[in-house]
Amino acid sequence: MAIGNVYVIAAIAIIGGALFGFDISSQSAILGTWQYKCYFNQGGPWTTHDECSGPTASTQGGISASMPGGSWVGALASGFISDALGRKSSIMIACVIWLIGCILVCASQNIGMLVVGRFINGLCVGIASAQVPVYVSEIAPPSKRGRLVGAQQWAITWGILIMFYISYGCSFIDGTAAFRVPWGLQMVPALCLLFGMMFLPESPRWLARKDRWEECHAVLTLVHGKGDPNSNFVRKEFQEIKDMHEFERNNADASFLELVKPNMIWRTHIGVFTQIWSQLTGMNVMMLYIVYVFAMAGLTGNNLLVSSSIQYVINVVLTIPALLYVDRWGRRPTLLLGALGMMTFMFANAGLMPSYGSYAGPNGVGNVPEASWSLSGPPSKAVIACTYLFVACYAPTWGPVSWIYPPELFPLRIRGKAVALTTSSNWIFNFALSYFVPPAFVNIQWKVYVVFGVFNAAMFLHVLFAFPETAGKTLEEVEQMFTDPLGPKYIGTPAWKTHKKFHDARLLETGQIDPEKMAQFEHDEGGSRSGSETRGEKVDAPATA
Template sequence: MGKGYNAAFASNPYIVGSFACIGGGLFGLDISSMSGVLNNDYYLAQYNYPTSDAQGAITAAMPAGSFVGALIVSQLADRIGRKNAVIISGFIWVIGAILQCASVNRGMLVAGRVIGGLSVGIASTVVPVYQSEVTAPAIRGRLVSLQQWAITWGILLQYFVQFGCSYIDGVASFRIPWGLQMIPGIILSLGMMWFPESPRWLMDHGHDEKALEVLADLHGGGDSKNELVVLEFEEIRQQVIFERTEGAKSYLDLFKPGMPRRVMLGMALQMWSQLSGMNVMMYYIIYVFEGAGLTGRRANLIADSVQYVLNVVFTIPAIIYIDRWGRRPMLIAGTFCMSLFLFLVGGLQGGYGGWADLDGSRTWIIQDNESVRNAVIVMSYFFVCSFAITMGPVSWTYPAELFPLKVRAKAVSMATATNWLFNFALAYAVPPGFEHIAYKTYFIFATFNAAACVHIFFMYPETVGRSLEEVEEIFKQGHVFTAWKIGRDVGKKTVEEVVQKSQAMDPNHQVEHRESISDTEKA
């Protein structure tokens, strides 16, 4: 424990890179904690049968808090470290869960969701940054994409807790699941105390020896002269020296030459991930299946649970192959397929549905047509699978790879804040949308996905397999509107090239390394 963290854990990059993903799980817990109670009679009675506008406001309270959390975390992560920011997010989550569980009216519930959202905003921003800074380039995409898998697990587990508790009479049917949300937050905060700080943050704050020690433990089996360790240490060192010559860090750095393009790419990708309609399918899946003609509380809950299981299962191939398939192909294929399936859902709803009264509410619904109902449900499943295997994991991985150390926390916070801003807007607007324009809601999101596909094809370069410092070379190539011309070898460097550049920057600094670089290039 003299290292300040547990060396046995720190020697395994998969454990270090994946444990922080519990922070992503908090987001998933919140999604299904709300979707699972929308047709709970005890919930509706406790909060005075919220209208579509009121329910939209309750749901949107969490992303509103997350938007604020995503903005404040940049200063927090730069000052106290990535690890400590994650720890703080867990404790804030516990406070929010307590307030939600004990809430007796809408105001108290909204307050608890805002505080919980503050935690999710912090965690969803800093966890991908932490993961990208502690993992080697060859496995970075795989580990950062675990953030999305954790979200899907959070959705799934909380939903089944909700499903089980739905058989309980009284307010305990929704208070118990809300109270159990405290457990992951406690595990996250206490567990992170055993893990190392980001080596890039350590070096940026003058702890070079500590940074080298962490890199050696994570990527070299404790050997500080391992080729990959030498390469990473020198690249980080070069970046830190260069950035220190440019002055103090501030949000103004995001507007310096070369940065606005990257900031906009990160923000736009998080925007497209929300405008894809996926979180609409998660938050309001009960409304979606009711519109398809699937009535009955138990039947709806079972159909919903299938969707959540598919979300978990189809994220697994993305985790395994994201560093082989690349970011661009996954994003292009995913947005195309999501657009197609949403157009099909909207077309089926528009062609076979009509306005009807459902439990006292005017609802667009497909009646007495089992084959069309099943087709809508299946297309919804296909849509979820398309997101899970493509946009879901890449939307967290790609922004964390785009930026230099100097502005990484701030730039990623801007991207994540964009995610929560659009999440808030959609969470609030979708219930009235289903109420007033019904099936046309699907056409809106389908069009967004089509636009995203075009945008990604022309403007998003591939970043797979490069160190965070090598990504700098990509954006020095130009190709603003011709991203497909940037090959996977652009920006790649050998140990020899990195060491020569490092010694040119500081002739007094000598680096020992082996002659062979084949292992590094393979890594």
């Protein structure tokens, strides 16, 4: 018997996000410990633990980057796997891959084996990170889609937090068990996800694409109709899926090449840059290499690890407001405010470090070359505070919305491959940053903050002028927004004039309004006013199928 509660479905599916979070903090918490540095030491002979410098900056960059490198490959492959076998099956395949990677990582005898294991783990994360948002977005009702898809980011934050404290606790163990135990425990959430997915329904829109209409209608009835196949919302959504499927079958193919055609390239670039910008915020750098940042601020030993963990707590707690209200806030305001806040605190750190700090020498702080700048006193506390505030800006904004937004942009026929492409752009930039940031801290020191501050300024402008609002619309309505004569390049409706549509979606889902009456509230081609506008809420021009 399949589970029909959308919250339970999302809660199980988003465990795929926790896998990514586990990987991030299993590195960030471990790479500063003497057990890790001594076992994988490349700094020459040592007699005491303090003399272990661990892998070189470039090697550590390669170790960290191997996972996002695998994720890039996995994300690209996920489109083919998902379209052929289904959203549900692709996530389950990812779990099996993760288990294989964890075995290799846990048993690593050298850096080469560690890199291979992390690359295989990355294949899983790439598949899951691309297809979990697709699966949840295709099964969630419009008024809850942002909340449910964004919960993947919350799962990531929980994975980071849980694994960080597991790794911190294990750091008190002598010998290689200090890092082998947490690396082995990463298999637990994958096993939970693998068995949990067995009880979930397949995506109704994927079933429709395979002409399995009875199953499609049954899933809609189970998830959205509370067992009533004749509910208003089920009837409307089933008809929209049929209409859009027929249109797609008669008018378009479903290859990667379609994503760069004139009628699709605009939204492809929006989806790709949503994921690119989410990396260029600098957040994952702060997560993965936070021990370097706080070492530069004068923290050492347990104080360093505990202080680093506070930002993970902030990340978990402040993701919650987005899950509750992102469908009311809308996507555009959330992204704009997040970019503005992160830019502010990046530039603040870029000003504090050269003004009050000094170069720490070629060996860095505490024999860590990447900790190349040294501060003390109140300025160091200000850097720590700005780092926490930066995380507080990212957690309710770009964190969840970067996963919510791309699946909403694309039609069913190409959604699996499109989200695979957009997610792969996330991972290729994650790979680049993971690899190059440690040497960047060595070579340009505090100027790393200037680089990310500029990126945040650029993303603010890009969102302002190019990213349309999708909140509250069904996936079929979003498609109409792009295919309507006024829509494809926003010549008639600029991105900054698009608005969320929340209340009408809620009325329809709860049965308070009939689909036929709903049509009276929508804009027609002549631009008549909608019911939402008469109530004071703006909506977009395209009509509902």
